[in-house]
Amino acid sequence: MSSLVGDRRVDAVVAGRARMVLWRDEGRSAEEVAVLAGVSRPTVNTWVRRYHDHGVPGLADRPRPGKPTEVPGSVRARILALTRMTPPEVTGLTHWSSREMAAYLASHENIRVSHNFIADLWRAHGLQPYRHGTFKFSRDPAFVDKVVDIVGLYLNPPDGAVVLCVDERTQVQALDRTQPLLPIDFDRIEKRTHDYVRHGTTNLFAALDAATGQVVARCFPKRRGSEFLAFMKTVAAAYPDRELHVVVDNLSTHTADEVKAWLVRHPRIVFHFTPTGSSWSNMVEIWFRIITRQAIRRGTFTSVVRLTRAINDYVTAWNTDAKPFVWTATPGEILAKVRWVHTEVRKLLTNNDK
Incomplete structure (x- = not known):
């Protein structure tokens, strides 16, 4: 059991x-x-x-009486196609869950299926979109050029230059988790969502050195172009007189006017933008997943100050024994996988339309 x-x-x-x-x-x-x-x-x-x-x-669930509901092949094909794509920006999601997809289909495409049906369909086709390793489509017209550029930095960085992977985690919550004491007063227990208390949020900015694994990180109460610029000044100060190639995504904070003006004044710092919907190409995302799992998700923080202190302590400990992440996939291998997935999805859509 x-x-x-x-x-x-x-x-x-x-x-x-x-x-x-x-x-x-x-x-x-x-x-x-x-x-x-x-x-x-x-x-x-x-x-x-x-x-x-x-x-x-x-x-296990017992078989339900009556004829099972038939789901058209076109609906199945649409679900499978969406699963292999990055969720639309309107969802605000980084990856699908069965419940989120069911809600999106109902509200945006007038398709009503249960989340259990979606989960069963994923299992039948070996799909796990909630796993970080699942590949996502990008709609970026410059996808190929950006993949070649960024992967080229990882595999063959310019001589004497530093490659940094930069991004931020917004609204990191300071949570004070509580547990009911025994004997339990059941009259006072309402919902499990009340088992914790929020004490505010912070925004974590981080820059991962692709060659060493070292991390520069800072927390800010807000996430705007001004905060991002302040963070980049901290990063630049940590690497004086070095040519910096910075991998970032296309967030508005990364392309704010004050950031562009600062880059003009500092030509030694060059931004390389990841393809839209392709956060997997930024290696700092690996580090964000690690710190979330090891230091944040199960932590108890009674204030933003305590949360920030815990993050800073984790970064200090990380840097004492930092090791780089090793990128192995070549641009050719990545683009070949993209072409194969596109071909398979087209086949699926064609077969279900017949």
């Missing part, structure tokens, strides 16, 4: 039901398990009873 909880191949819903059974077997009451799982007490009792009656198979 415990193997179901930690196995990524197991449906998340089934894993949640298995977790309820395990908690009950540990001696927790149905009321306590209901609070931990965010469900009602009858729901807990139902899945515990089904497990005792039918074992692990009892945790």
Whole structure:
């Protein structure tokens, strides 16, 4: 039973039901398990009873009566095509979840399918858009030139120059996480979303040295062109008299007028813009994922000051033993993959239109 909880191949819903059974077997009451799982007490009792009656198979959904709803092939093709593309800018998403895609389809394309159907379709086609390794389409007309430029910097940097990967994480939250104490006062518990308290946010700017893995980072209360310029001045001061090639994306803060004017006055600093919707081409994104996982996501911060201090401490520790990330894919390999994916999607759309 415990193997179901930690196995990524197991449906998340089934894993949640298995977790309820395990908690009950540990001696927790149905009321306590209901609070931990965010469900009602009858729901807990139902899945515990089904497990005792039918074992692990009892945790799966039973077949529903009636003829299953037919989803047209064109809708399936549209879902698969969207899955392989970067979410539209209107969503504000970096990657799809089944629920977010279902909501987008309903509100923007008048397609109504359940998130469970989308998840099943992804499993049937081996797609995992929530995994960072999933490739995304870019609509940038200069995609090829930008990939060749940036990957060329990683694989063959100019002699004597420093290649820096720069980006920011906005609205990093200072959260004070709370846990109900036992015995639990169930009358005071409303929703699981109330298990933490927000104490404000900060904006984390970071520059990763592609050759050494060293990181320069600063936190700002706002994210505007002025804050980005202040950060870039800090970065430039850390590399005096060196030619700097800076990989950035096309955010408005990176192309503000004051930033452009500053670059004109400092010709030793050159910006290289990533293709639209291709954050994977900026290696600082790897570092952002690491600090989020290791220092931020599960942390408890009662103020923005404490959050900022934790980030600064992490950066200091990182730089004491920094190692570079190694980029191995050539521009030719990346572009060949893009052409292959485009071809497969066109085949899929053509077959489903017949």
